[in-house]
Amino acid sequence: MFNLTNIVRPNIVALQPYSSARDEFEGSEGIFLDANENPFGILNRYPDPLQKQLKQRLGEIKGIDSQNTFIGNGSDEAIDLCLRIFCEPGKDKVLTFSPTYGMYQVAADINNVELITLPLNGNFQVDFEQSLPLLQDETLKIIFICSPNNPTGNTVDGIETLLQNFSGVVVVDEAYADFNDASLLGRLAQYPNLIILQTLSKAWGLAAARVGMAFASTEIIKLFNKVKPPYNISSLNYTAAIQALADTQGFESRKALLISEREKLALALAELPLVTTVYPSDANFILIAVTDADAVYNTLAQEGIIIRNRSKVVPGGLRISIGTPAENATLVTALKNLSA
Numbered sequence: 001m002f003n004l005t006n007i008v009r010p011n012i013v014a015l016q017p018y019s020s021a022r023d024e025f026e027g028s029e030g031i032f033l034d035a036n037e038n039p040f041g042i043l044n045r046y047p048d049p050l051q052k053q054l055k056q057r058l059g060e061i062k063g064i065d066s067q068n069t070f071i072g073n074g075s076d077e078a079i080d081l082c083l084r085i086f087c088e089p090g091k092d093k094v095l096t097f098s099p100t101y102g103m104y105q106v107a108a109d110i111n112n113v114e115l116i117t118l119p120l121n122g123n124f125q126v127d128f129e130q131s132l133p134l135l136q137d138e139t140l141k142i143i144f145i146c147s148p149n150n151p152t153g154n155t156v157d158g159i160e161t162l163l164q165n166f167s168g169v170v171v172v173d174e175a176y177a178d179f180n181d182a183s184l185l186g187r188l189a190q191y192p193n194l195i196i197l198q199t200l201s202k203a204w205g206l207a208a209a210r211v212g213m214a215f216a217s218t219e220i221i222k223l224f225n226k227v228k229p230p231y232n233i234s235s236l237n238y239t240a241a242i243q244a245l246a247d248t249q250g251f252e253s254r255k256a257l258l259i260s261e262r263e264k265l266a267l268a269l270a271e272l273p274l275v276t277t278v279y280p281s282d283a284n285f286i287l288i289a290v291t292d293a294d295a296v297y298n299t300l301a302q303e304g305i306i307i308r309n310r311s312k313v314v315p316g317g318l319r320i321s322i323g324t325p326a327e328n329a330t331l332v333t334a335l336k337n338l339s340a
């Protein structure tokens with residue numbers, strides 16, 4: 001059974017968080033002489049430490065309460081905080097399924113937490129027979145699972161089986177969930193051990209602003225707020241996020257365009273002799289396998305077309321982000337020339 005207090009590091013339970021000037025006085029009117037800010041300038045005031053307006057807007061869009069929302073400096077901040085909240089360095093472990101996003105490994109290494117990696121099966125799905133017995137290990141605190149998965153592009157099935165059979169937390173990285181409409185957000189109330197990561201970096205087109213979200217129980221969100229740097233989202237990024245989230249129509253139409261471009265590109269790629277596999281994608285990228293990944297990668301790079309060489313993790317694997325219609329057409333032409 002999941003019991004939050006059993007899996008949080010004791011030093012985090014005991015932690016007295018930093019209390020900022022903006023935590024202690026919340027009003028917006030008055031003469032502010034409390035934070036050692038400069039009274040002159042445009043960016044002179046510290047931002048809202050709890051990003052209330054942004055959480056409210058996200059809540060309207062996603063149907064999630066502010067108390068169940070954490071905003072991070074990119075999802076990467078949330079990944080790091082998960083490790084720092086739940087894992088005792090040098091003792092606890094985390095689990096992930098490969099091939100997947102490289103940051104889980106790096107974040108675990110930085111925190112001196114052992115990462116166990118189980119391979120996804122031939123369809124890039126979880127092998128439950130192999131993985132469920134491992135979940136009994138009491139030092140295993142977190143499962144990181146990415147769906148739709150990067151770099152494979154597929155939605156991962158059966159995540160609820162992990163949630164039901166694990167007494168640690170399951171962090172579901174849904175960076176690409178805007179493209180697949182299969183988010184587990186609706187299951188938050190059912191699973192106290194579920195943390196969902198999303199981001200404004202992909203479908204919302206805001207990678208430069210570094211705004212990522214974690215959605216979880218109120219108790220877990222309180223832990224995130226306790227451990228995060230007080231002013232972790234800058235006013236510039238905050239404003240950019242609020243502005244982007246105002247344009248839901250633009251969001252929907254750009255998303256639809258990217259999805260239709262993805263399907264078009266998948267068909268075009270499947271026709272090329274040098275492409276051996278086009279893996280199905282629920283994201284804004286496509287993974288393909290080719291006969292000589294390094295050669296294709298290098299030739300495209302020489303022509304100024306940069307894709308991601310993933311052949312070290314998927315044989316012959318190249319990951320292609322969906323660009324503008326013109327960019328995608330240029331890529332297909334270049335690959336055709338290569339095939340000829």
Ligand SMILES: *Cc1c(COP(=O)(O)O)cnc(C)c1O
Nearest residue numbers: 074075076101150175199201212
């Ligand atoms: C792109 C991506 C993210 C986004 O990270 P940010 O720090 O929010 O930009 C998170 N997870 C995965 C799997 C990604 O591919």
